[in-house]
Amino acid sequence: MDRGDAFDPDCPTRVVLDRIGDKWTVLVIGALRDGSLRFSEVRARVGGVAPKVLTQTLRAMERDGLLTRTVHAQVPPRVDYELTALGASLTGPIATLTDWAETHLGQILASRRGYDDAAEAR
Amino acid sequence: MDRGDAFDPDCPTRVVLDRIGDKWTVLVIGALRDGSLRFSEVRARVGGVAPKVLTQTLRAMERDGLLTRTVHAQVPPRVDYELTALGASLTGPIATLTDWAETHLGQILASRRGYDDAAEAR
DNA sequence: GTTGACAGTAACCATTGGTAACCAAGCACT
DNA sequence: AGTGCTTGGTTACCAATGGTTACTGTCAAC
Numbered sequence: 001m002d003r004g005d006a007f008d009p010d011c012p013t014r015v016v017l018d019r020i021g022d023k024w025t026v027l028v029i030g031a032l033r034d035g036s037l038r039f040s041e042v043r044a045r046v047g048g049v050a051p052k053v054l055t056q057t058l059r060a061m062e063r064d065g066l067l068t069r070t071v072h073a074q075v076p077p078r079v080d081y082e083l084t085a086l087g088a089s090l091t092g093p094i095a096t097l098t099d100w101a102e103t104h105l106g107q108i109l110a111s112r113r114g115y116d117d118a119a120e121a122r
Numbered sequence: 123m124d125r126g127d128a129f130d131p132d133c134p135t136r137v138v139l140d141r142i143g144d145k146w147t148v149l150v151i152g153a154l155r156d157g158s159l160r161f162s163e164v165r166a167r168v169g170g171v172a173p174k175v176l177t178q179t180l181r182a183m184e185r186d187g188l189l190t191r192t193v194h195a196q197v198p199p200r201v202d203y204e205l206t207a208l209g210a211s212l213t214g215p216i217a218t219l220t221d222w223a224e225t226h227l228g229q230i231l232a233s234r235r236g237y238d239d240a241a242e243a244r
Numbered sequence: 245g246t247t248g249a250c251a252g253t254a255a256c257c258a259t260t261g262g263t264a265a266c267c268a269a270g271c272a273c274t
Numbered sequence: 275a276g277t278g279c280t281t282g283g284t285t286a287c288c289a290a291t292g293g294t295t296a297c298t299g300t301c302a303a304c
Contacts, residue, residue: 016223016226016227016230017145017148017149017219017220017223018145019230020219020222020223021143021144021145021148022143023139023140023143026139026143027139038281038282039281039282039283040281040282043282049262050261050262050263050264051282051283051284052261052262052263052283052284052285053260053261053262054283055282055283055284056261062237063233063234063237064230064233064234065229065230065232065233065234066230071282074270074281075269075270075271075280075281076269076270076271076279076280076281076282077268077269077280077281077282077283078281078282079281079282079283086226086229086230086233089222089226090222092218092222093215093218093219093221093222094219096214096215096218096219097139097142097215097216097218097219098139099215100142100211100212100214100215101138101139101142104138104208104211105138107187107208108138108141108186108187108208110187111185111186111187111208112185112186112187115184115185160250160251161250161251161252162249162250162251165251171293172292172293172294172295173251173252173253174252174253174254174292174293174294175292175293176252177251177252177253178292193251196250196301197249197250197300197301197302198248198249198250198251198300198301198302199249199250199251199252199299199300200250200251201250201251201252
């Protein structure tokens with residue numbers, strides 16, 4: 001097993017897909033695409049994320065080597081988050097994905113509307 | 123709002139990202155890439171998925187127009203799932219992503235190991 | 245009549261995601 | 275001395291989701 005097989009549940013590739021598949025991870029990477037941000041800035045960019053969940057996400061990403069976390073001994077505290085080379089290499093695939101999402105959004109919503117109408121007619 | 127903005131929590135693009143971000147959706151699309159399959163075949167290909175969850179995933183994908191579900195009035199029953207053009211158009215972006223996952227798996231696991239060792243040394 | 249295949253469903257439990265409230269450190273001001 | 279302000283979280287709690295196991299319906303074949 002060299003590159004992993006995403007269909008085997010016991011293969012670690014699955015773990016990677018789990019992380020990428022995480023909604024917040026994708027958004028955080030998008031937020032950090034243009035440079036480092038501090039905690040509250042990430043929070044502001046990624047609308048609607050609870051601080052607890054953001055902390056979890058950032059720690060998991062740090063653990064996986066996708067970003068670095070640097071604490072400045074200041075008051076008030078300042079913590080900067082920045083993508084590593086590994087994290088930055090993910091921006092490409094993710095951009096592909098969000099592009100798809102944004103261009104096909106209309107089709108999906110239309111399909112969903114049709115489905116709802118059919119349910120209503122029953 | 124034409125294409126949507128994934129960073130606004132109230133924007134429907136978020137909904138699309140949620141679906142794409144779903145672990146099982148990605149794997150199901152991969153499984154159906156080469157043609158239609160029946161329920162149990164999908165289940166076998168996507169190792170480790172519980173039938174309930176697979177049903178939920180497939181229904182949601184049908185609702186979003188990513189695949190079609192055709193029931194054959196037979197006994198034993200036969201249900202075929204097949205990607206729509208919309209669903210097939212997702213295989214590209216997803217392949218990009220799984221490629222990334224499989225090639226960078228080593229780096230991530232290495233980073234994770236280092237993190238664990240550091241925690242242990244404390 | 246009972247066994248077997250297929251495609252689920254039902255009931256239940258575990259894990260996760262999310263909310264609201266609070267905390268710690270240091271500085272400025274009173 | 276005490277109060278308030280800031281940032282970057284943590285804690286306790288609750289709801290929603292994900293997952294597991296067991297069961298169901300139908301009809302053909304034995």
